[in-house]
Amino acid sequence: MNIEKIRIILPSRIRTFRNSRGWTQERFAEKVDIHPTYISRIESGKKIPTVRMVCKIADALEINAHELLMDEAEVASLDYKRKKLINIVNESKPASLELYSDLLGVLDKRYKKRKIKL
DSSP, X not given: OOHHHHHHHHHHHHHHHHHHTTOXXXXXXXXXXXXXXXXXXXXXXXXXXXXXXXXXXXXXXXSOGGGGGSOHHHHHSHXXXXXXXXXXXXXXXXXXXXXXXXXXXXXXXXXXXXXXXX
């Protein structure tokens, strides 16, 4: 990935994740522990953050840093979603696995019922 691609992708990805959480730039800056003006400059593409700062931003958003550098097509791909689910399962505690299994079972039943009605 070259610097120009990062200049295009990173600002919009950060803004998208921030907005999806309903955070203002000020609130987000507090979570990252930086000045709101710096967030504004990053999101406008005027400033490219350091790798360390990208990691701090990702931590505040509770995502992996590499997700900030992926374009929308990559994130929307079924292959990426499958890998992400597998990673969640692999990193989960046994109690969480029980919950995930129950939730997926319920969701699968609802999906199959809806599919039959269509």
